[in-house]
Amino acid sequence: MKTAPLTFRRTSLAVKFGLMVMAGTSLVFAAAFIYNHALSRRSILRNAEINASNLAGATVGRIEAVLNGVEKIPCYMALCLEQRTWAREDLTAFISNGLAANPDIFGSTVAFEPYTFDPHSRFFAPYCYHQGTDIRQIWLGSDQYQYFNWDWYILPKELQRSVWSEPFFDEGGGNILMTTYSVPFYRLLNGQRQFQGIVTADIALDWLVNMVASVSYLKTGYAFLISQSGVFVTHPDKRLIMRQSIFDVAEGANDAHLRQVGQAMVHGDTGFVRLESPFFGKPAWLYYAPLKSPGWSLGVLFPEDELFADAQRMGRNILLIGLAGFVILFLIIVLISATVTRPIRALARTTADIARGNLDIKLPLVKSHDEVGELSFAFDNMRVALKEYIAGLTEATAARERLESELKIARTIQMSFLPKHFPPFPEQAEFDLFARLEPAKQVGGDLYDFFLLDDQHLFFSIGDVSDKGVPAALFMAVTKTLMKGIAMQGGLDPASVLEHVNLELCKENDSLMFVTVFCALLNFRTGELVYSNAGHNPPLIRRADGQPEELPLPKGIILGAIEEARYTTASLTLHADDMLVLYTDGVTEAMNPSQDLYSLERLRETVNGVSDQNPKTIVDAIFQSVTTYAAGAPQSDDITVLALHYNGTSSPIR
Amino acid sequence: MQIETSKIDQTVVLAIKGRMDVIAAMEYEKAIMACLQRGDLKFVVDLNALDYISSAGLRSLLTTAKKIKEAKGTANFCNVKGVVQEVFAMSGFDSILPIFKSVKDALPG
Numbered sequence: 175m176k177t178a179p180l181t182f183r184r185t186s187l188a189v190k191f192g193l194m195v196m197a198g199t200s201l202v203f204a205a206a207f208i209y210n211h212a213l214s215r216r217s218i219l220r221n222a223e224i225n226a227s228n229l230a231g232a233t234v235g236r237i238e239a240v241l242n243g244v245e246k247i248p249c250y251m252a253l254c255l256e257q258r259t260w261a262r263e264d265l266t267a268f269i270s271n272g273l274a275a276n277p278d279i280f281g282s283t284v285a286f287e288p289y290t291f292d293p294h295s296r297f298f299a300p301y302c303y304h305q306g307t308d309i310r311q312i313w314l315g316s317d318q319y320q321y322f323n324w325d326w327y328i329l330p331k332e333l334q335r336s337v338w339s340e341p342f343f344d345e346g347g348g349n350i351l352m353t354t355y356s357v358p359f360y361r362l363l364n365g366q367r368q369f370q371g372i373v374t375a376d377i378a379l380d381w382l383v384n385m386v387a388s389v390s391y392l393k394t395g396y397a398f399l400i401s402q403s404g405v406f407v408t409h410p411d412k413r414l415i416m417r418q419s420i421f422d423v424a425e426g427a428n429d430a431h432l433r434q435v436g437q438a439m440v441h442g443d444t445g446f447v448r449l450e451s452p453f454f455g456k457p458a459w460l461y462y463a464p465l466k467s468p469g470w471s472l473g474v475l476f477p478e479d480e481l482f483a484d485a486q487r488m489g490r491n492i493l494l495i496g497l498a499g500f501v502i503l504f505l506i507i508v509l510i511s512a513t514v515t516r517p518i519r520a521l522a523r524t525t526a527d528i529a530r531g532n533l534d535i536k537l538p539l540v541k542s543h544d545e546v547g548e549l550s551f552a553f554d555n556m557r558v559a560l561k562e563y564i565a566g567l568t569e570a571t572a573a574r575e576r577l578e579s580e581l582k583i584a585r586t587i588q589m590s591f592l593p594k595h596f597p598p599f600p601e602q603a604e605f606d607l608f609a610r611l612e613p614a615k616q617v618g619g620d621l622y623d624f625f626l627l628d629d630q631h632l633f634f635s636i637g638d639v640s641d642k643g644v645p646a647a648l649f650m651a652v653t654k655t656l657m658k659g660i661a662m663q664g665g666l667d668p669a670s671v672l673e674h675v676n677l678e679l680c681k682e683n684d685s686l687m688f689v690t691v692f693c694a695l696l697n698f699r700t701g702e703l704v705y706s707n708a709g710h711n712p713p714l715i716r717r718a719d720g721q722p723e724e725l726p727l728p729k730g731i732i733l734g735a736i737e738e739a740r741y742t743t744a745s746l747t748l749h750a751d752d753m754l755v756l757y758t759d760g761v762t763e764a765m766n767p768s769q770d771l772y773s774l775e776r777l778r779e780t781v782n783g784v785s786d787q788n789p790k791t792i793v794d795a796i797f798q799s800v801t802t803y804a805a806g807a808p809q810s811d812d813i814t815v816l817a818l819h820y821n822g823t824s825s826p827i828r
Numbered sequence: 829m830q831i832e833t834s835k836i837d838q839t840v841v842l843a844i845k846g847r848m849d850v851i852a853a854m855e856y857e858k859a860i861m862a863c864l865q866r867g868d869l870k871f872v873v874d875l876n877a878l879d880y881i882s883s884a885g886l887r888s889l890l891t892t893a894k895k896i897k898e899a900k901g902t903a904n905f906c907n908v909k910g911v912v913q914e915v916f917a918m919s920g921f922d923s924i925l926p927i928f929k930s931v932k933d934a935l936p937g
Contacts, residue, residue, distance in 0.1 A: 640887035686894050690883055709919040711883060731920030735890055739920060759883045763850045771849055810850060811884070 187518065188511030192504050199503065203496055207489070214485050219459075222481050223446045226391060226461035226474045233389050233397060234463055234472050237382060240278060241338075241467050245355055247276050248373040249336070252359035255284065255373065262291075269302045270309050280304055280352060280378045283314060285321055286371035297321070303376070327372050330356040338468035341379055341407050343416060351379040351407075351416065353468070383408045383415075386472070392483075395476025402469040404440050435460065439471035448478070517546045521553055533561040577643075584617040584647035588812075591621070591651045596790065598624060604698035604823060605632065608789035609816035610797060612760075618812035619646030619689070620758045621654050625662070627695070633661045635693035636756040636816050637710065640732070649687045653679065653733065657693065668693045668706035669741040672733065676708065676741075679734040688734040692727075692756060701748040701820060706741045708733045711759055714781055718751035722781040724774075725754075750822025755781055755792065760813035764800045767807045772800055789817035831859050839870040839935055845877035848885035856885075860892040869901030872934040876907035881915055893925060902926075904934040 251272055260268065265284060273282050281303030291298040297315025304310075314321050321327055330337040339354040355375045360367040382399070386408040389397035399407040404419035414423075420436035423429075435447055442464035449458050457478040464471050479486070520538040527535045537554045541547070589611075596608050609622045619639025627633055637653060639646040653675065660666065660674045671693060679689070692713060694705035705725070709732035712724040728742040748754070757777065764772040780799045784792045793815045800813060829852035832843040840863050848856065863871070873889070881889075889905075896903040906928040908916055916922045928934035 638883065640884075640891065686891055688887060688890060690887075707918075709883065709886065727918055729918055729920050731924060732887070732890070736924050739924075759850070763882055763884065765851075769851065 186512075187515045188508045191511045192507040195507050196500060196504055199500070203500075207492060207496070210492075211485070211489055214488070215482065218482060218485055222459065222476070223461065226446065226459075226476070227444075227463070229389060229391060230397070230461050230463040230472050230474045233386065233474075234465055236385060237399075237465055237472070238467060240381070241355075241377075241465070244276070244278055244375055244377050245336070245467065247272050247279060248282065248355055248357040248375040251282075251284065251373045252357040255359045255370065256361060266300045266302070266311055269300060270311065273302045273304065273309055276375075277304070278377055278381075279375045280350075281376040283374050284371060285314065285327060285374070287369065288322060290370055299371075326354045326356045326374060330358045330372055331369060334358060340401050340403060340405065341416060351383065352376050353379055379407065389474065391474055391476045392480040394480065395474065397472060397474045399465075400436075400439060400471050400473070402440065404436050407470060435462070438462070439464075439473065442466075442469065442471065449475075514546070517542075517550060521546075521550055525553060528557055528560070533557055533564065580644050581615065581617055584644040585613050587644070587647040587651055588613060588617055588619070588621075591654055593624065599626060599632075602626075602632075602698060604821050605696070606787075606789050606819045606821065607632075607634070607817070608793050609814070610793050611812060611814040612797065612809075613812045614642075614760070614809045616642045616810065617644075617647055618642055618758075618760060618810075619650040620760060620812035620814040621650045621689075622756070622814055622816045623654050623658060624816075625658060627661065627664060630697050630699040632696045632698055633658075633693065634696070634756075634816065634818065635691055636713075636758060636814060637689050637691040637733075638758040638760075638812075638814075640688040640690075645687065649689060649734075653689045653691070657691070661693075661695075667704055667743045668695055669728075669730075669743040672706050672708050672730065672741040673739070676733045676739050677737060680737040683734050688732040690732045694754075696748070696818070696820075698820070699823060701752075701823065702745060703748050703754075704743055704745045706730060706743050708739075708741060711757065711762070713754055713756040714778065715746075716753040716755070716781055718749060722753075722755065722778050748820040750820065751787055752820045753781075753787070753789070753792065754818040754820075755796075756816040756818075757796070758812065758814040760809065760811040761796065761800060761815060763811065764804050764809055764813060765807050766803055766805055769807075772803050776803065787819050789819045792817045829855065831856060833859065833863075836872075836931075836935060838868075839872055840868045841872045841874060841931060843874040843877065847880040848878060848888075849880075849882045850884040853882070853884045853888035857888045857892055860896070864895065864899055864901070869896070869899060870936050871896060871901065871903045872931055872936075873903065873905045874907050874931050874934075875905060875912055876909075878912050879910075881912050883919075886915065886919055886921060889921070889925065902936050904928055904936065906931055906934040 251268070254268070269282050269284060273279055281301060283299050283301040285299035288296045297313070299314035299321055300311055301314045302309055302311045326337075326339045329339075336355065336357045339356065341351055341353045343351060353376070355377070357373045359370050359373055361370050362368070386397050386399050387410065391397070396410050398409040400420050401407050404421050405416060406414040406418060406420070407416070409415055420439065421433060424432035424436055432449065435445070435449070438445055439462045444463045446459065446461050449460050458475055459478060459481060460473055460475045462471055462473040517538060524535055524537050535557075537550055537557065592611060593609075598607060607624055609624070611620050611622060613620070619641060621637045621639070622635065624632060624634035635657060637650070639649045639653070641649065656675045656678050657671060661671050666674070672691060675691070689708075690710035691708045692705065692710040694703055696703050707727040707730045709730060712727050714722040715725050716722040726744065728744045730741040731739045733739075762772055762774050762777055776799065777796065780796050781792060784795045786792065796815050797813070829844065829846040829848055832845070834841045834843070842859065844856065846852070860871070893903045904926045907930065908922070908927050913922075916925075916927075
């Protein structure tokens with residue numbers, strides 16, 4: 175038996191099961207992870223906004239507190255200036271004192287309109303400022319520096335309110351970043367408020383730079399301040415300070431979003447936005463809030479990756495732990511599956527052996543009452559059933575072979591006993607004789623015989639043993655031999671021959687076999703036919719001028735049944751061209767595939783249909799007809815036909 | 829052919845109907861052998877409805893009759909008529925088989 179190669183590449187059930195469970199678990203894990211990630215991201219962002227807002231608020235508060243303190247001095251000075259007329263010395267002392275009282279203020283001036291303080295003097299603007307621990311004083315105003323044309327003077331004058339200037343570098347006073355708070359003051363003249371001049375307070379912004387620079391958020395997050403026009407007042411990148419505005423940066427990076435954000439900041443809005451801008455190098459978040467009094471805006475900027483660093487680290491850790499968990503889970507599943515499938519694998523190995531034909535192999539014992547146990551049990555049942563089946567098949571095959579060889583023997587016995595040379599007596603012109611026996615697969619034990627007793631007597635017979643196979647063939651041989659032996663003694667009529675044969679057959683006939691025999695003795699000189707019958711089918715006789723008819727037979731029981739059987743003889747005379755057709759019931763009971771019998775009627779028609787006088791022609795016609803009728807259906811009995819044509823006494827020698 | 833089997837007391841009555849050719853003969857033998865194996869020993873074969881019997885049929889009647897006899901049983905036949913009776917007469921069966929007029933007559937003792 176050829177089997178399919180069993181070494182094909184396969185994935186073990188355990189690994190497959192493990193992978194399937196892993197796939198399912200991974201899906202659930204991934205969903206939970208993504209949900210958790212999104213949720214924590216949102217919460218981190220909210221916290222970051224709150225923190226940044228607090229930070230910015232605190233910074234703004236601190237800056238404003240300083241700025242508000244600074245504002246009070248020039249306001250107070252303006253009030254004082256409005257209430258009385260000041261002497262020159264008093265005024266400079268006043269300024270100097272105010273400066274001394276406020277270390278936050280770098281310098282201060284009271285700048286009058288031309289010719290207002292002194293009708294002869296175009297410029298009057300004493301300026302006091304800190305120089306180390308001293309307070310120095312200079313006079314502002316010259317043809318090169320006509321102070322009343324400068325922004326710090328014009329803006330509050332025109333707007334009629336206090337104004338913080340844009341930050342600037344004071345190149346004259348120590349090259350430091352400054353901003354100026356300018357307060358206009360007036361005097362009532364003729365019932366009208368008349369503009370007199372501007373009180374200023376300059377403050378150095380280095381403290382502001384330091385304060386804002388001290389603000390840090392996360393690792394590299396920082397704060398910066400922009401002025402009313404968007405110019406950077408403070409920024410960790412010193413190159414930007416006072417040189418570039420947020421709009422310059424937006425322009426340089428061609429970043430519309432940053433421009434919008436800058437506009438919102440300048441406008442005094444509060445917001446929390448994400449910036450993709452290359453300004454920061456990587457995605458970042460910006461919280462911004464306004465400084466109300468100077469109209470500046472504070473921004474707190476921090477990179478996104480740092481914001482989510484914790485979350486990312488946590489996510490990575492969760493992933494790592496999950497991965498480790500997965501590996502462990504996978505190993506456990508594979509281990510469990512391997513344990514569960516071990517009997518199956520053992521079973522598979524054993525079945526492979528069974529497939530190779532080893533049916534005696536013991537199946538691995540599976541004690542569990544689960545599916546595997548059932549499977550193993552079923553396999554064992556199959557193995558036993560297969561074994562029995564194969565044993566049965568082997569036995570049946572042997573039996574059939576034995577039977578077939580027996581049948582071959584039987585056929586050989588049967589055929590070797592029959593005369594097979596035709597024409598048998600070519601020198602006898604008075605009759606022609608032809609016979610043919612077609613044994614069935616299971617040899618039926620048919621027989622025919624013919625022999626000359628002397629120069630005018632032909633003995634011929636046909637018979638059929640009531641059994642099959644070797645016993646029938648042997649019984650046929652015995653019958654034929656007995657009959658010939660007894661008939662050859664001479665002087666016995668057919669009935670006596672049958673009686674003698676019957677007696678011999680009845681002795682020791684334990685096998686309960688019978689044989690039907692029709693035998694006849696023809697005096698071919700005269701045409702006289704004497705015949706007797708032992709239960710055989712009546713032969714057909716076709717007279718030269720007539721239809722085939724059954725030969726009228728005397729009573730006679732089949733041979734081998736009872737010893738006391740008596741047989742009688744009948745006789746008739748054959749004339750020229752009379753035809754005798756002897757046959758066994760294998761002819762009339764030949765079956766077609768629908769198990770209908772050939773029947774005597776068909777035999778009659780066939781015999782009637784052949785006009786040829788040659789007995790071989792008629793025998794062949796009968797066989798041909800029967801074969802056609804059977805249409806391939808296997809026959810259960812031998813088919814035998816013997817035909818004798820009587821040529822007459824005076825017919826010419828052929 | 830059909831075989832109707834009935835039982836009267838201890839006797840199996842087989843009524844054979846139709847044509848008894850070589851196939852029918854085998855069925856008949858099988859039926860008798862089955863009865864013998866069950867332990868039945870008394871048989872009455874009713875041939876009332878038998879239309880035709882071939883030599884194979886005759887052989888099987890004789891074979892089974894001998895088997896029954898060997899088993900110390902009895903096999904009686906009845907209602908033999910028409911063509912069947914002619915065949916019985918020709919083959920001498922009427923002289924070797926116990927033949928009765930009716931089932932009732934054929935029932936042993």
